Every structure is written in C-alpha cells, then in structure tokens.
Amino acid sequence: DAGITQSPRHKVTETGTPVTLRCHQTENHRYMYWYRQDPGHGLRLIHYSYGVKDTDKGEVSDGYSVSRSKTEDFLLTxxxxxxxxxxxxxxxxxxxxxxxxxxxxxxxxxVT
Amino acid sequence: GESVGLHLPTLSVQEGDNSIINCAYSNSASDYFIWYKQESGKGPQFIIDIRSNMDKRQGQRVTVLLNKTVKHLSLQIAATQPGDSAVYFCAENISEGAQKLVFGQGTRLTINP
Incomplete structure (x- = not known):
C-alpha cells in the first residue's frame, strides 16, 4: 500500500547492538511515521517526519532516533x-x- | 494519558449478519478518526475515516458513526463475510498541527460459517 517497503522483514539481534530499520516509499508522501505494535498496547507512535530533515518525537521515543535525508526514506535506529x-x-x-x-x-x- | 479504548476485545458473528465494533475516545478535541483492519502478518489497512464535523459516513458495506456527545465511535459492517475476519482498530488524531494518531487496543472479529 502506498508503495511502502520495510527492510528487513525479520531481524534477531543481541542486547547492546545497534540496529537500523529502513522504510522506503515510492508515493512522494510528505509525512512518514514509525510505530511499534505490542500485545496489550496496540500501535504506539515512536517518531514521525513532516519533511526532509524535519522530525519529531512520538509517544514512545526513548531509545530510538530517526533520520530522513530524502523524501522516500525514513530510518529508525x-x-x-x-x-x-x-x-x-x-x-x-x-x-x-x-x-x-x-x-x-x-x-x-x-532482541535476545 | 488520553487514549482510545474498545468495549469488546473479541466479537463473533454469523456469516451474513451485521457486525458492530465499538470504540470510546477520551479527547473531546480530537478532530479526525479512522478505522483500520489488520490481518495476521500484515500492516493495518485503512477502512474508513470521519472528521469531527460529521456524525456518519458510509463506504462499501461499512458505516462509521461518531457521537461526540458521549465520545463514541462505531464501525458497522454489513453482511459480514469470512474475509472480514481480522483485528479492527480505531484511532483518533489528538494533536493539532501534527497528525499523531492514538490507536485503541483492537477488537478481533471472528466470522462463524
């Protein structure tokens, strides 16, 4: 939907290691968001972007950072x-x- | 904090019957509401939305009702089909100037043959 590709689809990593998740879109949408989904908590907003290099925190941003250097890519680290x-x-x-x-x-x- | 909630975590209906999924919200200033459907292993899929200046909106087999007096949102699915089995989420936009959607916990809809 809206040409959104997330990579990787699955990842196992160890505690203390850095991890970067990538979101790529082909629809030239201005706004991009990262959510996490956990049982009992539904979907919660981590960070969002309202343009290239313009980002802001969401509800559960501690421990996460984001970057958006191009319209089509939004990275979560x-x-x-x-x-x-x-x-x-x-x-x-x-x-x-x-x-x-x-x-x-x-x-x-x-994260193990 | 303010959040969107659901009255029923699970709902079972007979195929062909109508389904009604309810949602309560607590932020009277919320101006935009959305219903999503999520199937296993997939991202949420947009169903229908409604703005706070409306109280009803209809789509294909779906209707959303908004009652601002009691801060209640409902999704009605007509003639429920097996493909309607999924988890349904309501969400509200709680922030002016930025779209910060707050999601409910979700209701699992099961269709009985």
Whole structure:
C-alpha cells in the first residue's frame, strides 16, 4: 500500500547492538511515521517526519532516533538495543494532514 | 494519558449478519478518526475515516458513526463475510498541527460459517 517497503522483514539481534530499520516509499508522501505494535498496547507512535530533515518525537521515543535525508526514506535506529524493544515495527506515510495513514507490512525485531 | 479504548476485545458473528465494533475516545478535541483492519502478518489497512464535523459516513458495506456527545465511535459492517475476519482498530488524531494518531487496543472479529 502506498508503495511502502520495510527492510528487513525479520531481524534477531543481541542486547547492546545497534540496529537500523529502513522504510522506503515510492508515493512522494510528505509525512512518514514509525510505530511499534505490542500485545496489550496496540500501535504506539515512536517518531514521525513532516519533511526532509524535519522530525519529531512520538509517544514512545526513548531509545530510538530517526533520520530522513530524502523524501522516500525514513530510518529508525536503536542505538543500543534492549529486550524491551522486541516488537513489530510499522512504517506509515500520508500525503496531507488528517488523511489516512498507509502502512507497510512491518519488521519483526527480536532482541535476545 | 488520553487514549482510545474498545468495549469488546473479541466479537463473533454469523456469516451474513451485521457486525458492530465499538470504540470510546477520551479527547473531546480530537478532530479526525479512522478505522483500520489488520490481518495476521500484515500492516493495518485503512477502512474508513470521519472528521469531527460529521456524525456518519458510509463506504462499501461499512458505516462509521461518531457521537461526540458521549465520545463514541462505531464501525458497522454489513453482511459480514469470512474475509472480514481480522483485528479492527480505531484511532483518533489528538494533536493539532501534527497528525499523531492514538490507536485503541483492537477488537478481533471472528466470522462463524
């Protein structure tokens, strides 16, 4: 949907290692978002971007950073992964404010 | 904090019947609401949205109702089909100037043959 590709689709990493997840979109949408999904918590916003090099924090941003150097790419970095960051991560995009978000198919991250 | 919640975590209906999934929200200033469907192993899929200046909106087999007086949102699915089996989420935009969607916990809809 909206030409969103997340990579990798699955990753297992060890506690303390850095991890970068990539979101690539082909629709030239202005806004991009990173969410995590956990049982009992639903989807929670980590960070979002409202343009190239313009980002802001969401609800659960601690331990995460993001970068957006091009319209089509939005990177999520875990500087030092912890077991509490084991989750499914979703990228989403939309073109204008107050319009539906289109989601990718997620990255399942396991931190051991 | 303010959040969107759901009245029922699971819902089972007979194929062909109508389904109603309910959602309560707590932020009276929220101006935009969305319903998503999520199938196993996939990302949420947009179903229908509604803005706060409306109280009803219809799509193909789906209707969303918004009651701002009691801060309640519902999704009605007509003539439920096996392919409707999924988890359904409501979400509200709680922030002006930036779209920060807050999602509910989700309701699992199961269709009985």
């Amino acid at each position: 875990l500087e030092s992964a912890t077991s509490s960051q084991t989750s499914v991560y979703f990228c989403a995009t939309n073109r204008v404010y107050n319009s539906p978000l289109h989601f990718g198919n997620g990255t399942r991250l396991t």
